[in-house]
Amino acid sequence: MKKNLLLTMTFALVAFQMAVAQNVVRYDLYVRDTVVNFSGKQKKAIAVNGQIPMPTLTFTEGDIAEIHVHNELKVGTSLHWHGLHLPNKEDGVPYMTQMPIAPKTSHIYRFPITQHGTHWYHSHSGLQEQIGMYGMMILKKKKDDVTFRKGIDDLLQIPVILSEWTDYNPMNVTRMLHNASDWFAIKKGSTQSYSEAIKAGHFKTKFNNEWKRMLAMDVSDIYYNKFLINGKSEPQVVTPLENLDKSTFKAGDKIRLRIANGGASSYFWLTYAAGKITVVANDGNDVVPVEVDRLIIGTSETYDVVVTIPEDGKAFEFLATPEDRSGSASLFLGHGTKQLAEKLPSLKYFEGMKMMNGMMDMNGNMNDMGMQMSLQKMDMNAVMYPELSKKAAMKMEGMKMDDHKMPEMKMDHKNMNHKDMDDMPMNDTKMDTMKMDGMKMAEKDMNKKMDMSSDSHKSHGDQSTSKKGMVTLNYGMLQSPTVTTLPEGAPLREIRFELTGNMNRYVWSMDNKVLSESDKILIKKGENVRITLYNNSMMRHPMHLHGHDFRVLNGKGAYAPLKNVIDIMPMETDTIEFHGNADGDWFFHCHILYHMMSGMNRVFSYENSQPNELVPDKEWAYKKLQKESNMLYLSAENDFATNGNDGKIALENARWSLGTEWRLGYNNKDGYETETHLGRYIGKNQWFMPFIGFDWRHRKLDVGETETNVFGQSSNKDSRAVFSVGANYTLPWLVTAQAEVYQDGKFRMQLFREDIAITPRVRMAFMVNTDKEYMGGLKYILTKNSALSTHYDSDMGWGLGINLNY
Structure with missing residues (x-):
């Protein structure tokens, strides 16, 4: 009896010591209404601890995060920890993993930090993210971690969160979008009226566009008054995360920028006045370093990049330009005379309209050529980029897409029967390789027919090569430094979604159904889930899966990169896969806030999950969630x-x-x-x-x-x-x-x-x-x-x- 008691006390002591040994990092976040002035007008916003963006939260892998949220608003709120692996009830989605944090109450999020990398957090309540509720999360590696990379993970680090600001109430913004108001296009100079078409020599293009029942070409829905870096619209000189003195920047220094796109709907082109950008991580996951001239960061994505200070006495601009090129935001690295990055010129919208006319049939469907495009390798919007040479911009004017269908992916059926295909494990690189062989063949054929420039594929398969040999990042370049294969022998679940939309009425859907018209998608614990996504709309969609990283099948076999957001361009087909090893309900949605709120989302639900005491009535709560994305x-x-x-x-x-x-x-x-x-x-x-x-x-x-x-x-x-x-x-x-x-x-x-x-x-x-x-x-x-x-x-x-x- 005494021996058993002694053992019990010993185990209890060990457990207590282990619990005490874990480092609990606490933050208190006070959510309050505030007034801001980004454009010369005072407007209502939401600040956390008195600031926009919200405070940068820093943890080290192995910590316990304890975050106390004190809601001092007059409405409910929530916080979602974007890209983090955590218990389902801590995910921060109202009416799915918790109830909203009621006004004048507090809520504690507590979860272990089991990963590293650049992440961010934001409100998942209504449109609060648009007016201030977004911030950075930096999860550091332990220095003795086997994945610690000298010369990368020990560099000076600067957190950079991109966002945008509109003086319009976000509810008014979404109402204007649904009511097809043209005011945002007027403000941005992108109306593409008949008089403008005649002036540009594109009357026929405009007439054909409307004959096919399409609205004017655009790459972004909303006019923003300002674009922000770290909550500031004016150019800024920055210091490292460790708050070292500015004089630490000198010629030859390498600096790691931890970049998160916390915008509600904007994509940003990233360029650097001093030259090359080295990408070292994406969505919080390390990648084999790849050097590029520029990259586009999708809404809610994160990238870690390394840049170099080439000279003393100069400050080099790191420029973020929204995709519609209606403004910019920048920061300067180094000290002295400012060296500006080259500004991106205005888009040639009528060239884009003409291209889309050739892609769309009278029934509103995209032609077959898009079915084999993937991984951002062929930017169909390149015809609108004045900075690219005509050859590199894909000569698509006057082409009949029906005559240029993509070749089908061919598999070696002689050496592989149907049983082999059915039994093939998810981590078998043959499937990935065969898929990409088909993509490459299709891409090669397409390039030939579009008369691409001879050097446009010399750098990592990128098609966006300018007269200077500009290299633009695409997903095909990303490779994990470690093996990412999924468990062998696990059951395979395959799902396909078609991303659909209606710009005339601003309805965004999946398989032509909004969330209110769909049930939860049941998945089993232990199965491998493969999702094929085809974008049959004319807008990009950054699709985000909560609580999981997924492999992007990009031809890297066992070293496919891990992400939690995949940007799918118009007409693209991409395939992702993940292992079902969680519990509860997880959101899968387009991270353009106004697309998500218009219905482009689904819920993955693990079968036989443990009850969530934070959501006592799941059926009622799910109906509330559905209603939120199908408002009147x-x-x-x-x-x-x-x-x-x-x-x-x-x-x-x-x-x-x-x-x-x-x-x-x-x-x-x-x-x-x-x-x-x-x-x-x-x-x-x-x-x-x-x-x-x-x-x-x-x-x-x-x-x-x-x-x-x-x-x-x-x-x-x-x-x-x-x-x-x-x-x-x-x-x-x-x-x-x-x-x-x-x-x-x-x-x-x-x-x-x-x-x-x-x-x-x-x-x-x-x-x-x-x-x-x-x-x-x-x-x-x-x-x-x-x-x-x-x-x-x-x-x-x-x-x-x-x-x-x-």
Whole structure:
């Protein structure tokens, strides 16, 4: 008995000593409303411990992180630890791994630090990330770690977090996106109106673009007032993470920049005035060093790069330029005369539009050529980059993509039967190699047909080579310094997602379903999961998996790089894989905040997981999560004109639309008319919307006056209150065709279009129907909510006025 007691006490003592030996690193984070001024205007934001970005949190692998979050906001909040491997209940996703941290309460996140690298953290509540809730996390290696790299891990280190700022309320931003407002394009100078097309010699390009029912070409949805590095918009001279004196920078010094893209939606091109950039890590994982001239960092990605100070007495600019090139942010390394990096010129949007015209068919589908493109190796946007030579920019003008399909990947079926394929373990490099052989063959064929420059593939397979031999990073260059293969013999689960979207209504989805239309995806512990992602949209999507690193199958076999975000360009197909070794529910989503909030996300759920006491009612919580990415958005417009009052109001989400429009005269002769429709959008492109409606109108007719429609049916505009069934369909040139049958047997067909971009600010509209009614109008956009207008209405005549919209 005494012996057992002694053993118990001994084990307890050892356990206590082990617990005490672990270093607990505590941070207290106070989340408060604040006011900032980045653009000359005071705007509301959220600060943590009084600062934007949030404090940089530093840990060493093996520490225990204990983070106390004190919510002093009037709404709930949360914090997600991006890229970290941790217990599911610590992941920080409201309504999935925890409930929101309620106002005036505190919450403790506690988890072990089991990895190293550059990471970041941010709010996962609503749109709080956009207005200040983002910050760096630096996880250091132990110096005795076998992976410690001398000359890299012991360099001076500078944390760099990129972001952007908009003076608009983020909820207003997302509402404007859903309502197809063109204000952001006006602010950025990217409207691509007909007058601009004619001036650029691209009238046919513009007409063909709209004939295929596409909106103007763009690479970024939002106009930002400022772009920030470490929360500052002005160029800054920085010091290392260790707060050493500035004089430590001297010629020959190598500096490690730990870079995180904490922007809500922006991609950034990174260039350095002193020359080459050496990439040494990505998404917190080491990679074999690779030297490039520039790289693009996707939303939520992290890169560790090493740069060199070449001369004393000079400060060299490290420049971050958003993908749409509407601004920049920079920092300077070294001291003395400032040496500026070359600015990236404005994009050639009409060249991009012409390229997209050739890729898209009349049904809104991408052509087959994209199915074998992958890993950022072929940047289809390169045709818009003025800094690249014409050859290197892929001569795609006038090409018919149907005639240039990519060759299919060929497998050696002679030496491999179907059973071999089924039984092949996930970590077998043959599958990876065969996949990449097919990609390389496709890429070679594509380059030949696009007349690429002869030196465009000399450096690591990169196609973006300028006249100076510029080398741009792509995922095919990344290689892990250690083996990353998954466990042999584990069951294989294969999943395929098509990334889909509708720019006209700003609905982003996977397999044409938003989160509210999908169930959780069940996976089993111990199985290997392989995911193939095909981007069938015209926008990039940085897809992020919570709580896991995945292998990117890029031809490096057993040394495939590990990431937690993969940027998938338009028309690309990429394959990732991970081992299912966790518990609970994990988010998988596009990290462009406004895409995620519009439905482009899924939830992976491990079967037979332990209950999460932080989410007592999982079914109810999941419905709340689904609702958050399929919100209703209100739009309203009213034209106060000399000949009457016209207006409309609508409430819409991803599928449903409830709208009313009206025309009110100023006298009894003109009368009034209103139409209300409740409809559901159908199809991937949502060109078809059946609806039910109600038509209510009154217009005083003269004695003996009658009106008939083109079918000979008499009008009863003097007193009309009828229900209807009908449908809208979007025709080429973005004209809406509407057919409607009323309960009294009358039938009407109507053609109309609004917001035809004549110039960047002048817009045209028209309507004609079988009731012999017609309308034509122009408006000049003054601000995001107002315009001067004039129109002619067949019932009410000419009118001038002011148009207000919300």
